[in-house]
Amino acid sequence: MDRVEPVPRFAPLSPTPPAAPLSFWAYLRAIRTNAVTIWTERAYQEDAERRDLLGRATLLVNTPEAIHRVLVDNPGNYRRTPASIRILRPVVGNGLLLSEGEAWRHQRRTIAPALAPRMLPLLAQHVVATTADHLDRLAAGPAAPVDLLAAVQMLALDIAGRSMVSLDMATFGPPMRAMIAEFAADLSRPHLLDMVLPPGVPTWRDLRRARFRARWMRLIEQIVDTRLARPECPAGASRDLFDLLRAARDPETGAAFDRIALRDQVATMILAGHETTAVTLFWALVMLAATPAEQARVAAEARAIGTDATAVPRLVRTRAVVQETLRLFPPAFVLVRQAIGPDRLGEQDVAAGSIVMIAPWVLHRHARFWRDPAVFDPDRFMPDAPPPPRYAWLPFGTGPRVCVGAQFALTEATLALAMLLARFEVARLDTEPVLPAAVVTLTPSRAPAFRLSPR
Numbered sequence: 001m002d003r004v005e006p007v008p009r010f011a012p013l014s015p016t017p018p019a020a021p022l023s024f025w026a027y028l029r030a031i032r033t034n035a036v037t038i039w040t041e042r043a044y045q046e047d048a049e050r051r052d053l054l055g056r057a058t059l060l061v062n063t064p065e066a067i068h069r070v071l072v073d074n075p076g077n078y079r080r081t082p083a084s085i086r087i088l089r090p091v092v093g094n095g096l097l098l099s100e101g102e103a104w105r106h107q108r109r110t111i112a113p114a115l116a117p118r119m120l121p122l123l124a125q126h127v128v129a130t131t132a133d134h135l136d137r138l139a140a141g142p143a144a145p146v147d148l149l150a151a152v153q154m155l156a157l158d159i160a161g162r163s164m165v166s167l168d169m170a171t172f173g174p175p176m177r178a179m180i181a182e183f184a185a186d187l188s189r190p191h192l193l194d195m196v197l198p199p200g201v202p203t204w205r206d207l208r209r210a211r212f213r214a215r216w217m218r219l220i221e222q223i224v225d226t227r228l229a230r231p232e233c234p235a236g237a238s239r240d241l242f243d244l245l246r247a248a249r250d251p252e253t254g255a256a257f258d259r260i261a262l263r264d265q266v267a268t269m270i271l272a273g274h275e276t277t278a279v280t281l282f283w284a285l286v287m288l289a290a291t292p293a294e295q296a297r298v299a300a301e302a303r304a305i306g307t308d309a310t311a312v313p314r315l316v317r318t319r320a321v322v323q324e325t326l327r328l329f330p331p332a333f334v335l336v337r338q339a340i341g342p343d344r345l346g347e348q349d350v351a352a353g354s355i356v357m358i359a360p361w362v363l364h365r366h367a368r369f370w371r372d373p374a375v376f377d378p379d380r381f382m383p384d385a386p387p388p389p390r391y392a393w394l395p396f397g398t399g400p401r402v403c404v405g406a407q408f409a410l411t412e413a414t415l416a417l418a419m420l421l422a423r424f425e426v427a428r429l430d431t432e433p434v435l436p437a438a439v440v441t442l443t444p445s446r447a448p449a450f451r452l453s454p455r
């Protein structure tokens with residue numbers, strides 16, 4: 001057997017948690033600027049962290065029992081919060097992410113088959129073809145400086161467009177990314193009134209969000225119209241998620257999704273399906289640029305095994321790097337719910353109206369669940385390693401509202417990373433740390449410059 005060189009240990013810098021609970025105003029500022037700093041250092045050691053905000057309890061829970069109760073056993077008692085609805089509705093409309101009750105069940109039953117395990121080989125072909133195109137473009141450009149954050153964002157958007165609606169994103173991609181950046185810089189950040197007013201009462205920021213929503217949805221409608229102009233698939237055959245959505249009928253009324261419902265689903269799937277995977281790829285590249293021995297190991301695996309659409313199960317090291325990246329940098333860093341009625345979570349009483357948080361960011365760095373939690377160590381996810389404790393690794397959530405694209409996301413990130421590293425050696429041009437900044441997803445504080453050298 002080949003000798004594997006030991007990889008020097010590397011712990012990326014991350015924001016320091018406060019030693020004591022933040023003051024009310026500091027807490028509000030943290031939610032707007034970097035929400036992973038709202039939890040104190042004790043949160044990473046204890047079962048729960050509770051604080052009151054304007055008379056309402058806000059509870060972070062870390063135990064498997066409490067997480068199971070909220071997400072699996074009693075999810076009907078925990079709905080999305082007014083702030084999440086205000087912030088996400090303008091960009092995803094009434095699609096799967098924000099729907100509830102019967103509407104949610106119907107949408108989930110329609111969409112899940114398009115992302116089921118048996119669809120992965122087909123989806124993987126889209127990933128391979130799209131990534132190959134994007135890597136050719138990178139190879140044709142200068143070796144440095146390369147903005148890999150922008151590159152993986154466009155790549156993931158193109159993969160989402162091709163696999164969900166069979167359209168390449170050359171036309172729609174750049175305006176979509178520009179609008180996402182505009183939204184991320186301002187309207188996606190929760191302010192006090194976003195959190196305290198019920199969703200039916202608009203804040204002045206909601207009025208600006210409504211204007212943004214009108215522009216954004218016009219762009220998504222162009223995608224839907226372009227796709228609707230294509231001939232319909234023969235009955236029983238589906239090219240992509242869009243065909244499945246178009247063919248779906250409401251089990252009770254027999255009604256099809258109308259153009260607006262199709263638009264909201266397309267917005268949801270493209271947005272939820274690319275931003276998260278893009279940041280995963282980005283953080284994985286930051287980690288591998290900082291650990292050249294680990295990078296060499298992933299590149300050697302990709303070259304030995306190949307990166308065709310069937311390679312994922314054999315790309316075990318690359319997949320372990322992706323899983324370890326999702327541990328240290330979970331794009332969905334917190335799942336937030338509001339209790340409809342009272343409940344009890346372990347030792348904690350939950351009153352109706354309380355906010356309950358399950359934070360992959362905290363769970364993934366919790367002292368009780370992980371040895372050396374701050375260290376980047378893909379060995380934790382190798383097939384011979386013991387599985388992580390229950391609910392200690394939760395990048396895709398769990399229960400009925402678990403991420404519908406989880407398997408696709410893992411396939412996509414593993415293949416795209418392997419293809420990139422098989423072709424290029426990745427290095428940073430500066431040594432300044434890149435810190436995670438949590439707003440809607442866990443994005444980097446800045447886009448550092450990289451060098452890509454052909455292997």
Ligand code: HEM
Pocket residue numbers: 096097098108115268269272273274276277280330331332335336394395396397398400401402403404405406408409410
């Ligand atoms: C690394 C990539 C991804 C991460 C970390 C991620 C994470 C998550 C998480 C944590 C949830 C649950 C949210 C909650 O319970 O509040 C979720 C839901 C969802 N995700 Fe993902 N996701 C990823 C990729 C994708 C992809 C590729 C797609 C689509 C192709 C997708 C579509 C969705 C949708 C539609 C939901 C809502 C499901 C529902 O409410 O029934 N995600 N995702």
